[in-house]
Amino acid sequence: MTNPVNKRRSFLANGAAALIGAGLVSRAGAAGLPEAPLQSSASTAPPLMPPNGRPYNPVVTLNGWSLPWRMKDGVKEFHLVAEPVVREIAPGMYAKMWGYNGQSPGPTIEVVEGDRVRIFVTNKLPEHTSVHWHGQILPSGMDGVSGLSQPSIQPGKTFVYEFVARHAGTFMYHPHADEMVQMAMGMMGFWVTHPKDPRQHAVDRDFVFLLSSYDIEPGSMVPKVNTMTDFNIWTFNSRAFPGIDPLIVRQGDRVRIRAGNLTMTNHPLHIHGHKFEVTGTDGGWVPPTARWPEVTTDVAVGQMRAIEFIADNPGDWAFHCHKSHHTMNAMGHDVPNLIGVDHSGIAQKINKLVPGYMVMGDKGGSMAGMEMEIPENTLPMMTGTGPYGDLEMGGMFTVMKVRPEQKRGDYTDPGWYKAPKGTTAYEWTGELPPAVNAPNKPAPDGVKPVEVIRDKDGGHKHH
Numbered sequence: 374m375t376n377p378v379n380k381r382r383s384f385l386a387n388g389a390a391a392l393i394g395a396g397l398v399s400r401a402g403a404a405g406l407p408e409a410p411l412q413s414s415a416s417t418a419p420p421l422m423p424p425n426g427r428p429y430n431p432v433v434t435l436n437g438w439s440l441p442w443r444m445k446d447g448v449k450e451f452h453l454v455a456e457p458v459v460r461e462i463a464p465g466m467y468a469k470m471w472g473y474n475g476q477s478p479g480p481t482i483e484v485v486e487g488d489r490v491r492i493f494v495t496n497k498l499p500e501h502t503s504v505h506w507h508g509q510i511l512p513s514g515m516d517g518v519s520g521l522s523q524p525s526i527q528p529g530k531t532f533v534y535e536f537v538a539r540h541a542g543t544f545m546y547h548p549h550a551d552e553m554v555q556m557a558m559g560m561m562g563f564w565v566t567h568p569k570d571p572r573q574h575a576v577d578r579d580f581v582f583l584l585s586s587y588d589i590e591p592g593s594m595v596p597k598v599n600t601m602t603d604f605n606i607w608t609f610n611s612r613a614f615p616g617i618d619p620l621i622v623r624q625g626d627r628v629r630i631r632a633g634n635l636t637m638t639n640h641p642l643h644i645h646g647h648k649f650e651v652t653g654t655d656g657g658w659v660p661p662t663a664r665w666p667e668v669t670t671d672v673a674v675g676q677m678r679a680i681e682f683i684a685d686n687p688g689d690w691a692f693h694c695h696k697s698h699h700t701m702n703a704m705g706h707d708v709p710n711l712i713g714v715d716h717s718g719i720a721q722k723i724n725k726l727v728p729g730y731m732v733m734g735d736k737g738g739s740m741a742g743m744e745m746e747i748p749e750n751t752l753p754m755m756t757g758t759g760p761y762g763d764l765e766m767g768g769m770f771t772v773m774k775v776r777p778e779q780k781r782g783d784y785t786d787p788g789w790y791k792a793p794k795g796t797t798a799y800e801w802t803g804e805l806p807p808a809v810n811a812p813n814k815p816a817p818d819g820v821k822p823v824e825v826i827r828d829k830d831g832g833h834k835h836h
């Protein structure tokens with residue numbers, strides 16, 4: 374499949390954002406509207422070093438980018454364009470969504486505490502919209518709730534928002550107009566207000582992403598907008614594993630990961646090999662005396678969380694939502710669970726009647742090794758390959774790669790971790806215990822050791 378992504382003004386493609394900055398944008402000069410940079414790539418852009426204004430330590434947006442601005446009379450001017458986009462959810466799967474400046478989610482907006490910010494929002498959607506600056510303390514009329522604080526932005530129109538970013542912290546933006554539809558279609562973005570003093574809350578790596586979910590029927594490209602709970606694509610920044618880039622970290626770095634949740638359910642984010650503290654919430658920074666160590670933190674709907682830790686443990690470490698259904702892609706629907714049932718030959722026979730029929734394996738659900746035909750533009754349910762085989766993961770999952778030899782500020786993928794000899798789990802090759810209660814062999818009381826559990830329509834429901 375060729376990449377159908379819009380190539381119009383694709384000068385920010387392939388992570389060149391850092392080289393562009395506000396210099397090129399200001400070409401529009403006094404011509405009125407600031408130029409609206411467009412991103413055609415779903416790869417992670419390098420941090421956007423501020424070309425003007427007060428200094429700050431930029432963030433890295435997973436599979437995303439930060440929006441260049443122009444400085445006009447001391448005001449930072451940004452231009453967001455709400456428009457239909459094509460987002461690569463993972464290699465091999467594209468979705469027709471709505472977003473900003475060529476991507477869903479939209480670009481991350483980075484400003485400094487105390488900055489006066491002017492944001493032009495042009496609506497190229499087929500319906501009205503607005504932008505709400507989630508978490509900002511601002512004048513009521515700039516809050517972006519259509520009907521309440523402003524008239525909605527009609528198709529073809531441009532509105533201007535202007536306010537002072539009063540508090541450093543982690544924020545989001547999203548429509549407050551037909552929002553069930555517009556957020557289900559991918560309209561959202563991240564916002565970081567950096568501290569006035571760049572030494573304050575300084576870290577070596579600062580990653581950001583939004584949690585979002587979509588209901589895209591296998592074989593189709595458009596999210597269903599009425600879905601309330603039954604989503605099948607779980608994403609970090611509208612990317613599903615193995616499409617989510619790894620977090621590349623230098624051993625000893627202080628790492629911050631900021632996440633905002635714009636799905637319909639909560640996500641317990643979990644990291645391996647490290648413990649962290651929640652240092653930031655929706656309301657700002659958590660005082661150091663109020664922090665406690667964790668390895669999992671729940672991010673509820675509408676919340677933002679910043680976690681921090683020292684990456685002192687070299688290796689490849691899973692970082693994922695701990696709801697197991699959220700680390701899977703589509704195709705989980707209506708698959709009967711036949712663990713413990715000998716169905717050898719059955720699928721082949723049913724296949725003659727119902728082409729494409731499949732069941733979970735009788736020794737577990739390992740679909741990674743299962744051969745099945747899936748519709749075009751559909752991700753396998755569990756996928757991704759590591760140095761030791763299938764990862765059997767999808768959805769909200771990625772890997773943090775901690776390396777002692779990684780250079781400061783270098784985000785290039787070092788490849789898989791080469792564990793020192795004697796530090797990897799290995800197969801026991803000595804004497805084996807006698808087999809007991811082998812699968813499908815009745816237990817002493819006559820009850821089979823594993824029972825088949827199905828929901829009422831005979832499928833294993835994947836919510």
Ligand SMILES: [Cu+2]
Pocket residue numbers: 607639640641694695696699769
């Ligand atoms: Cu989750």
